[in-house]
Amino acid sequence: MLTPTVQDPAYRRFQQRFGPILRTRLLQAWGTVASVALLFVIAAVWTDFAPDTILAGLPRVGEYFGKLLSIEPSRGADTVPVLAFGHIFGGTKEPQSLAYWFYRIDVYAALLWQTLQMAVLATVLGFAAAFALCFPATGSLSRLRPMVFLIRRLLEILRTIPQVVLALILVWPFGIGPLAGILAMAIHTTGGLGKLFAELNENADRRPIEGIVSVGGSWLAQIRYGVVPQVLPGFLSYALLRFEINVRSSTILGFVGAGGIGMELKRTIGFNIYEEVSAICILILLMVVVLDLTSERIRHAFIGRMQ
Amino acid sequence: MTPLPPNDRIFVLQLVQLSRRFGDTLAVAGADLTIVRGEMVGIIGRSGAGKSTLLRLINRLIEPSSGRIVADGVDVTALRGAALRAWRARTAMIFQQFNLVNRLDVLTNVLCGRLNHMSAWRVLFKRFTPAERVLAIRTLDRFGLAEVALKRADALSGGQQQRVAIARALLQEPAMLLADEPISSLDPVNAKAVMDALLDINRTDGITVLVNLHTLDTARAYCRRIIGMSAGRIVFDGPPEGLTEDVLHAIYGDDVAEHP
Numbered sequence: 382m383l384t385p386t387v388q389d390p391a392y393r394r395f396q397q398r399f400g401p402i403l404r405t406r407l408l409q410a411w412g413t414v415a416s417v418a419l420l421f422v423i424a425a426v427w428t429d430f431a432p433d434t435i436l437a438g439l440p441r442v443g444e445y446f447g448k449l450l451s452i453e454p455s456r457g458a459d460t461v462p463v464l465a466f467g468h469i470f471g472g473t474k475e476p477q478s479l480a481y482w483f484y485r486i487d488v489y490a491a492l493l494w495q496t497l498q499m500a501v502l503a504t505v506l507g508f509a510a511a512f513a514l515c516f517p518a519t520g521s522l523s524r525l526r527p528m529v530f531l532i533r534r535l536l537e538i539l540r541t542i543p544q545v546v547l548a549l550i551l552v553w554p555f556g557i558g559p560l561a562g563i564l565a566m567a568i569h570t571t572g573g574l575g576k577l578f579a580e581l582n583e584n585a586d587r588r589p590i591e592g593i594v595s596v597g598g599s600w601l602a603q604i605r606y607g608v609v610p611q612v613l614p615g616f617l618s619y620a621l622l623r624f625e626i627n628v629r630s631s632t633i634l635g636f637v638g639a640g641g642i643g644m645e646l647k648r649t650i651g652f653n654i655y656e657e658v659s660a661i662c663i664l665i666l667l668m669v670v671v672l673d674l675t676s677e678r679i680r681h682a683f684i685g686r687m688q
Numbered sequence: 689m690t691p692l693p694p695n696d697r698i699f700v701l702q703l704v705q706l707s708r709r710f711g712d713t714l715a716v717a718g719a720d721l722t723i724v725r726g727e728m729v730g731i732i733g734r735s736g737a738g739k740s741t742l743l744r745l746i747n748r749l750i751e752p753s754s755g756r757i758v759a760d761g762v763d764v765t766a767l768r769g770a771a772l773r774a775w776r777a778r779t780a781m782i783f784q785q786f787n788l789v790n791r792l793d794v795l796t797n798v799l800c801g802r803l804n805h806m807s808a809w810r811v812l813f814k815r816f817t818p819a820e821r822v823l824a825i826r827t828l829d830r831f832g833l834a835e836v837a838l839k840r841a842d843a844l845s846g847g848q849q850q851r852v853a854i855a856r857a858l859l860q861e862p863a864m865l866l867a868d869e870p871i872s873s874l875d876p877v878n879a880k881a882v883m884d885a886l887l888d889i890n891r892t893d894g895i896t897v898l899v900n901l902h903t904l905d906t907a908r909a910y911c912r913r914i915i916g917m918s919a920g921r922i923v924f925d926g927p928p929e930g931l932t933e934d935v936l937h938a939i940y941g942d943d944v945a946e947h948p
Contacts, residue, residue, distance in 0.1 A: 592787030592853075595747055596860050597777030597804030602811045606800050610791035 482660040496641035500627035502563045507570025508620045515578035516604050540572025548639040562639025566627050577619050581612045618683040621676045632665050698759050698863040699725045706755035708741050715741040717920035728890040728897045730911030738920040739900040743866040747779050777804035780857035782867035786849040790842035794852050797841050798824040801859025827855040847878025854885055867899040883910055
């Protein structure tokens with residue numbers, strides 16, 4: 382067996398030649414770790430993010446759900462309302478019963494449906510705009526460098542404005558209601574999907590595209606026959622992911638007057654109707670979980686087709 | 689702009705001092721060449737000799753650094769836009785890696801050969817005419833591929849894919865076929881099928897064929913005219929009988945033995 386030692390001539394030559402490079406790399410790695418740690422500490426100090434407050438709150442995380450289904454009777458405007466087994470099938474006038482919590486289920490259902498439709502509209506509109514913009518925004522497909530640059534910056538602006546801010550701006554001209562929310566989400570979706578689509582285009586195989594160029598195909602033909610067949614499954618997968626995100630966003634956007642279940646949630650919070658707040662939260666949670674699970678399955682089917 | 693001759697022409701293709709530089713290297717260095725309609729020309733040389741660049745220059749997939757390409761008196765190097773795309777349609781390329789669109793079916797891949805003749809609206813919505821479909825099926829049938837017309841291109845073997853690529857090239861109704869190492873990624877049986885197809889197209893359809901070949905034997909067997917390239921320069925142009933020891937040494941250097 383060989384007994385490798387640091388005296389090995391090849392190893393010593395390696396150390397002489399590359400030793401300084403290795404030392405620099407090690408220093409750089411530690412420098413990165415130290416910088417991130419410093420940033421973390423600064424952020425923690427400024428936000429009172431401390432281990433003791435987290436530890437103190439940790440045991441109480443499950444409390445809400447525990448109390449929710451507890452047997453102990455509770456009355457009055459408690460911030461954690463209680464469903465009690467003794468009353469659970471009581472009428473609409475009996476606190477702690479399902480009927481008492483969900484007595485406005487018809488209103489909630491209509492608003493949840495509206496929220497969902499807002500997300501559908503915003504996703505479709507954003508997908509269409511992103512689809513149209515992503516090809517001229519792809520460096521490898523467009524020879525007009527300034528155009529690529531301009532559309533890329535435009536997409537950046539569209540996705541960096543926080544949606545809530547966009548919704549607030551749009552509530553002003555379009556009034557309180559779903560329209561402002563839909564437009565805010567559609568704009569954000571355009572920015573987000575446009576960037577992702579352009580990256581998929583960038584990674585598309587060059588050979589089919591070259592094939593279409595060689596037959597004398599126009600730019601449109603290159604995109605339609607060389608690029609789109611390759612990237613479409615990826616586009617659809619990203620669009621579904623975006624739809625999930627939009628369903629969640631549309632509940633939040635209601636808080637600034639942009640329609641849907643969020644507006645109702647804000648109203649019930651404002652009036653301290655805790656049973657209704659909890660009822661709405663549970664419904665939103667249910668909707669999001671069901672949608673995420675279904676869309677995840679469909680997405681995996683699309684991703685499978687990519688390979 | 690001077691109008692191009694109709695599609696079935698290109699009697700004479702001339703390369704005049706054609707060069708292409710990639711960074712520090714001259715991939716093609718001052719190529720002078722005249723190709724006459726109906727020829728089947730084999731281009732041989734080592735990897736990196738500039739064979740592939742030469743064909744891509746003719747199809748204008750690559751822009752020349754200097755020099756001119758002239759077809760029937762028309763300066764091809766000056767063509768832009770629609771005229772350039774029409775030129776590409778008339779000089780059909782066959783690639784080593786086939787360059788089919790894997791996710792489209794075989795029939796659509798073949799119909800892609802018609803894209804240059806179609807309006808933007810028809811391109812966008814895949815509106816191929818019945819005549820185009822008939823031509824595509826007939827061409828696939830000619831190469832024994834009608835059965836797999838609706839399969840995805842990447843479901844086919846390499847030899848089949850290359851014949852699909854040849855069918856696509858024929859749909860362009862080209863005056864000239866530029867085949868860039870068409871058999872380098874194929875086994876011997878499929879390689880023969882593809883070379884036979886190229887020869888048949890040359891004989892039956894009267895289409896000029898320029899083919900880059902790695903193996904000397906294939907070039908000798910199929911081409912009456914052979915062009916040898918070395919380091920971007922054309923060092924031989926003549927019939928296979930002219931390939932003497934000295935000539936082969938000039939083309940392949942000390943690697944002659946590797947190219948039986």
